[in-house]
Each structure stands twice: as structure tokens, then as C-alpha cells.
Amino acid sequence: MGLIARIIENAGISTICIVSLKPIAEQIRPPRTLHLAWPFGHPLGEPGNRIQQLAVLHAALQALATAQPGQILEPGWRWRREQYTLPEGWG
Amino acid sequence: MTDDWRKRSLKELYRLTGQIFSQIPELARLWGGAYQALNFADVPFTPLRKPLYECRLALITTGGVHRRDQEPFDMSDPHGDATYRRIPASTTLHELTITHDYYDHSDADRDLNILFPLELVRHLVNRGIIGSLADSYGFMGHIEPPHLNTLIQQTAPEVATFLKQDRVDAVLLTPG
Numbered sequence: 001m002g003l004i005a006r007i008i009e010n011a012g013i014s015t016i017c018i019v020s021l022k023p024i025a026e027q028i029r030p031p032r033t034l035h036l037a038w039p040f041g042h043p044l045g046e047p048g049n050r051i052q053q054l055a056v057l058h059a060a061l062q063a064l065a066t067a068q069p070g071q072i073l074e075p076g077w078r079w080r081r082e083q084y085t086l087p088e089g090w091g
Numbered sequence: 092m093t094d095d096w097r098k099r100s101l102k103e104l105y106r107l108t109g110q111i112f113s114q115i116p117e118l119a120r121l122w123g124g125a126y127q128a129l130n131f132a133d134v135p136f137t138p139l140r141k142p143l144y145e146c147r148l149a150l151i152t153t154g155g156v157h158r159r160d161q162e163p164f165d166m167s168d169p170h171g172d173a174t175y176r177r178i179p180a181s182t183t184l185h186e187l188t189i190t191h192d193y194y195d196h197s198d199a200d201r202d203l204n205i206l207f208p209l210e211l212v213r214h215l216v217n218r219g220i221i222g223s224l225a226d227s228y229g230f231m232g233h234i235e236p237p238h239l240n241t242l243i244q245q246t247a248p249e250v251a252t253f254l255k256q257d258r259v260d261a262v263l264l265t266p267g
Binding site for chain 1: 129130131132133134135136137138139143146151153154194195196198199201202204205206208211212215218220221230232242243247248250251252254255259260261262263264265266267
């Protein structure tokens with residue numbers, strides 16, 4: 001996935017990757033990465049938990065504008081043990 | 092015959108490790124640390140030039156997402172499938188399905204937004220938070236040589252070209 005991001009970024013389009021495995025991102029070095037140490041198949045969280053999904057989406061979209069080249073952002077959100085708040089104006 | 096057997100056992104191994112990694116993330120991280128296939132020193136970078144409310148966004152997932160009326164990804168080849176499926180911006184979630192045996196996608200089958208947030212992005216476009224949604228693309232992750240070359244040389248650049256033609260400003264990529 002990071003390889004695809006690198007190719008798209010090279011073509012002049014900004015990318016953000018959500019990953020669950022930090023070591024791979026450290027090697028492939030996607031342009032911008034949001035790392036959440038969550039189970040495979042759940043990049044935006046749990047089914048039906050819309051506030052969590054929107055919180056992840058918000059962090060990812062924000063990173064598009066704010067992350068430094070190659071930066072891996074880590075909100076540190078634990079799997080199933082966090083309270084999320086709806087991003088302002090996203091309701 | 093031997094090749095067939097090897098293909099089948101390799102595929103079975105990937106399916107099993109994928110299922111196990113889905114349950115035990117610590118194990119997956121150990122495996123990830125041992126993954127030394129590619130290493131880059133440089134980072135390509137294109138700064139985002141517009142505010143989000145003017146951006147045209149596309150989604151890409153390597154979780155094996157495609158429309159039900161499209162050909163499924165080839166799960167019979169243990170080295171993966173480097174092809175992609177174009178997912179038009181107007182596609183609804185119930186028109187989509189997942190073909191990928193190497194991770195547990197039962198939760199994503201129930202709510203695809205956790206993997207491919209098409210509905211969430213459309214909601215944000217309607218709210219004026221994101222400019223617009225472009226056609227998106229589904230890949231199948233787990234691509235090994237020789238198909239890795241096809242991805243790097245052919246299919247990923249093809250998608251990049253389509254995204255440029257479609258005037259996409261930003262892409263969100265999600266794994267399986």
C-alpha cells in the first residue's frame with residue numbers, strides 16, 4: 001500500500017496511509033502515515049462506531065495538510081478502550 | 092502437480108497467518124519487523140495545495156474491495172493479484188464486496204466504512220467539509236514477486252495517471 005502511495009505522490013497528488021504495522025511503514029516510507037496498532041481489517045475502527053470512524057478519518061485528513069515528509073503520526077488510541085468525540089462540525 | 096500442491100499449501104499458509112495476525116496484532120508486528128523486502132531512503136512528497144473543502148478526494152484500499160459486478164481478485168495465485176478495480180464515486184456500499192482470503196474481513200463485511208469509508212466521505216462532501224469525491228480504486232494487498240513488479244511498473248502508475256486526469260488532489264489509502 002505504501003508503494004502505491006509513493007507512486008501516486010510522485011505523480012503530484014498528496015496521499016495519506018492508515019497503517020496497523022509501523023515497521024513496514026518505517027521501511028517503505030509512505031509520504032504521510034497514520035499508525036493505529038489495531039487488528040488487520042479495521043483501519044478506521046469498529047463496525048457501527050461512526051464517531052470512532054470519523055475521528056480516524058479526521059486525523060487522517062488533517063495529516064494531509066500538517067504531516068512532514070515521511071512522518072508517522074501516532075494518536076496512540078487503544079483498541080476498544082477509547083472514548084471518541086465527534087470532530088467539530090462533522091455531525 | 093508438485094507446483095499445484097506448493098501453490099495450494101502456500102496459499103493456505105498465508106490464509107492461516109492472515110487469520111492469526113487478525114486476532115493477535117503483536118504477532119503481526121513481529122512478522123512486520125522481519126519484513127525486509129523493500130527499504131527506501133527517500134520520501135516523495137507533494138504538499139497539499141488547497142483547503143480540504145476545495146479538495147477532490149479519492150479512496151484506495153488494498154483490502155480486496157470491488158463491485159459485485161466486477162471480476163473478483165485472483166485468490167488462486169499465492170503470489171497475489173496486482174490488478175485493480177475502478178470503483179465509481181456513485182457506488183453504494185451494498186454494491187461492493189471483498190475478495191481477499193488473507194485477513195479476517197467479517198467486520199468490514201458488516202460495515203465497509205471501517206475499511207473503505209465511501210459513505211463517510213460522501214457525508215463530508217454533502218456537509219461541505221470535503222470538496223468532492225472522485226472515482227476510487229480497489230487493490231488486493233499481499234502482492235509478491237513477480238507480481239510486485241507489475242504493481243510498481245504498470246498498475247499503480249496507471250491508477251496514478253487516472254487520478255491525475257480526474258484532477259484528484261488527495262488520496263486516502265487503507266489496508267486490509
